[in-house]
Amino acid sequence: AQKVTQAQTEISVVEKEDVTLDCVYETRDTTYYLFWYKQPPSGELVFLIRRNSFDEQNEISGRYSWNFQKSTSSFNFTITASQVVDSAVYFCALSELHRDDKIIFGKGTRLHILP
């Protein structure tokens, strides 16, 4: 079954600390796509990254980095030197090529960055 688990419901860290948000997925498809979205307090959902199942290279974008490991079915997200503006709910999501083109979202991790 297609499933996305974000075990951390809520995390609080002090500004400038590094923080990793975990995402574990389940899929039977060999071709799938993983996503991360950010939902700041204002409420809108912002796309952060997409990764396909054939590309296990880690990605870095500024203070953000993503670690994709097929062996553990994980797609973790790390924020380095966190800032108050990083406070948000972060969603991991999965879509399978052969499953009606729907994206399944995890339940989200609420991240608090304390000044």
Add this chain to the structure above:
Amino acid sequence: NAGVTQTPKFRVLKTGQSMTLLCAQDMNHEYMYWYRQDPGMGLRLIHYSVGEGTTAKGEVPDGYNVSRLKKQNFLLGLESAAPSQTSVYFCASSWQQGSYEQYFGPGTRLTVT
């Protein structure tokens, strides 16, 4: 370029009333989606459309209907609102398949009393 817009932003309904939420996108996307977001539940797909004139059920379709008469618009209807439909509703669109990222509207906060 407005992206994805939703109207209204807020609405309060009494049980049994009906309403329609409008979603519009100006990116010429084929795919459009309606989600609901409830505390601790993440985003759940209500209905979606893979092109003009098509609709399909998602994870939680009961109590909702949709229509996609024009490519740029996707309407979500509640025929007889229930308190369980109190939620934040998000519309999204994407270029093609689910392998492409979705672009979200700002959301509609609906309260059913």
